[in-house]
Amino acid sequence: MFHTPDYYYNISMRLSEVLDDIGVNENIVMKRRRTSLLTETVSTINSRANGKQWTVNNLGSQSEGTTTIGLQSDADTLCCIEDMIVIQDWSEWTPGKLNFLMIQNEKTPPGYCLLQLLRNDAPLPETVEMDNEFVNDTHGRILFKNTVIDATVIEGRQRQGPSAASAAKQGFLAQDIVFAHPCISCPQSLRAWLHQQETNTWPTAEMKRFAKSTKCFVVGVGSRASENAAFEWRISTSLAERCLMFNLNITQIKCYILMKMILKSYINVENLANESYISSFMCKTVLFHCIASKPLCVWKESNIINCLKYCLFTLNRCILNEHCPHFIVHENNLMAGKFSAEVKRQLLERMSTLIPLDGISLFGIQIDNLGERLQVKLNMINELHYVIPQPDDYTISITVVLLTDMVQSVLNIVKTEDGRLETLLHKVIQLKRYYIAGDMLERTACRLLVPLLCTSIGSRIASQNIQINNTVSPQAFTWIEAGLDSDVASSRLKLASIMYCAGNAEIAALILSHIEEQYKIEVTESLCSCYVYKPYFKTGFLRLSNQYGVEDLKYIVAFCVKYFASEINCVPHELQYEMFRSTQEDLLHRGGDDDWMDCAVADSLPYLYFLQYKTYxxxxxPEEQQQALTKLQWVIRTERNLGHRETALNLLGQCMEQENRPVDALQCYMSSLRLRERNNAARFHICRCLANTNT
Known part of the structure; x- marks a missing residue:
């Protein structure tokens, strides 16, 4: 490959150790991949159970395991809308679907196509004039415009290429969601790659067979260099590319991550019009070409510096020639029209400082303290002079984030389940079918989703029972019992609340006592998906999360307790105020993700102590009642991870009113308002409290 200086072996081995320490090792890579695959399975079967023909695919660095904490890679999701299909032959026309015919000719850029709308009653071209989502071309064909994507971009996101993108927030990654349509058969460009005779052994025949069995998509973006960009669609082979990434060895993964770190540290920096001219996808493509051109024996940890040098050399050649061929669709030049002559000059100048790679440039990489770590490994600096996170800290941090993200994805799905009771029952039946017929991932996904739905169904039935005759039916108890193990506390708190509202205070007290025993405060963590906030994890939770799998998290996680309007009779009147927190003016200050504000929602631990106070x-x-009040005050003051602290303060304020302490009650309500100025029931409580005090 290159002449190898003697010290390259030592630098390579130490560099590989540094990457191991920051989570670039086989164990963490596999954890990232398993979590990503499970998350996409949860989303897919939930969509199918809701009657939507959607398939969700997590793509990019997060799903491949080719990232680190410091790289802060975007979370990329491709949502395939299965009832809008792309065909390449008239025989593929499918009734009951919205059919588009793929058109590729001498005018469509390589890797792109046009979509012609077909009739829904026969395999014939549509001829009727359509709305502004379509355009008639000079041949009389009705073509689908990719600008339709603009209408799908919700508040808080903006269109970037084919995706609806949201910016990173404190503690949360940026997200890209791409809506795509499936190709019924393999596009010609992929077929050409599959049948291509390679001189090397990578990709293997088995990898190509798998790639052939995966779907291709079209996504809504045109070529930069095209005059018809508004109604061109890019052919996406992202699942085939993911297959290639899943078959890289750990040295190849490390090379890719190092390329991205170098890209972020030295190439895509200021003075280039704040634009990233070299993308991580280009780096991935360069890596593929390098792997395909060199024997597998080259890609070993002791040779990582040489491997990285070869990748950078290849990238430099691509920039010099302004030509980076897509690995699968070779005719598609990823750098076509990408940068001006001046930008090219700047890029080559920056690349020249990196080639030849002598290790010095690696010392300047601050991402994940890579440069400092490498110098410590090479005994160039004293570790005691630097505060660098230890390998175990990295492993725990990554694992906890992966597992809690998985739980959050489940909560995000069930948080909007305010449909009719019949709809929820149908959904549980559908999930049962997926569980029986599904693979391991689908069965795990069902086990995560079903308990929360069962609790919700039981609570709705109980609310109807209490309204009619102030009792709870065996049917309600059966459903609630099926969901009790959703987490440490939330489902059991719903059961205790039902008992309290039905007048069975003794049973409620027993249930609450059991919950308090199970809720290990030094370990159990409160998780909420109602809105975005940065969680703070306890040491005990971090330690156990690193040992547990995603299904075991239910023993150390407490979800917030959420009641929809259909559950109102299971809610103490003090919490019912939260369902009516918004005035007409407040509604103007709500965002697209604020539907939870129509619910009564409380964090598990403060709700536990509030229910104990009311039950006792x-x-x-009275003695136990006062103990519960003291605990409620304590948890509001000390628990860092409360998503609904303002609601806890509103509940505490009403307890203070019951204690005939109106001044303390008002202080609670004012503290609540300081936390959430709008859409807060504290406004009503203040008015009521003042009125009662004046009388």
Whole structure:
């Protein structure tokens, strides 16, 4: 490959150790991949159970395991809308679907196509004039415009190429969501690659067979260099590319990550019009070409510096020639029209400082303290002079984020389940079918989703029962029991609340006592998906999360307790105020993700102590009632991870009113308002409290 200086072996081995330390090792890579595949399975079967013909695919660095904490790679999701299909032959026309015919000719850029709308009653071209989502071309064909994507971009996101992108927030990654349509058969460009005779052994025949069995898509973006960009669609082979990434060895993954770090540290920096002219996808493509052109024996950890040097040399040649061929669709030049002569000059100048790679440029990489770590490994600096996170800290941090992200994805799905009871019952039946017929990922996904849905169904039935005759039916208990193990507390708190509202205070007290025993405060963490906030994890939670799998997290996680309007009779009147928190003016200050504000929502631990306070009051056990009040005050003051602290303060304020302490009550409500100025029931409580005080 290159002449190898003697010290390259030592630098390569130490560099590989540094990457191991920051989570670029086989264990963490596999954890990232498993979590990503499970998350996409949860989303897909949930969509199918809701009657939507969608398939969700997590793509990019997060799903491939080719990232680190410091790289902060975007979370990329491709949502395939299965009832809008792309065909290449009239025989593929499918009734009941919206059919588009793929058109490729001498005018469409390589890797792109046009989509002609077909009739829905016969395999014939549509001829009727359509709305502004379509355009008639000079041949009389009705073509689908990719600008339709603009209408799908919700508030808080903006269109970037084919995706609806949201910017990174504190503690949360940027997200790209791409809506795509499936190709019924393999596009010609992929077929050409599959049948291409390679001189090397990579990709293997088995990898190509798998790639052939995966779907291709079209996504809504045209070529930069095209005059018809508004109604061109890019052919996406992203699943075939993911297959290639999943078959890289750890040295190849490390090379790719190092390329991205170098890209971020030295190439895509200021003075280039704040635009990233060299993308991580280009780096990935360069890596593919390098792997295909060199024997597998070259790609080993002791040779990582040489491997990286070869990748950078290849990237430099691509920039010099302004030609980076897509690995699968070779005719598609990823650098076509990408940068001006001046930008090219700047890029080559920056690349020249990196080639030849002597290790010094690696010392300047601050991402994940890579440069400092490498110098420590090479005994060039004293570790005691630098505060660098230890390998175990990295492993725990990555694992916890992966597992809690998985839980958050489940909560995000069930948080909007305010449909009719019949709809929820149908959904559980559908999930049961997926569980019986599904693979391991689908069965795991069902086990995560079903308990929360069962609790919700049971609570709705109980609310109807209490309204009619103030009792709870065996049917309601059966459903609630099926969902009790969703997490440490939330489902059991719903059961205790039902007992309290039905007048069974003794049973409620027993349930609450059991929950308090199970809720290990030094370990159990509160998780909420109602809105975006940065969680703070306890040491005990971090330690156990690193040992547990995603299904075991239910033993150390407590979800927030959420009641929809259809569950109102299972909610103490003090919490019911939260369902009516918004005035007409407040509604103007709500965002697209604020539907939870129509619900009564409380964090598990403060709700536990509030219910104990109310239950012991009914049971006339004043000493235990005061203990519960003290605990409620304590948890609001000390628990860092409350998503609904303002609601807890509103509940505490009403307890203070019951204690005939109106001044303390008002202080609670004012503190609540400081946390959430708008859409807060504290406004009503203040008015009521002042009115009662004046009388």
């Amino acid at each position: 009051c009914v049971l006339q056990r």
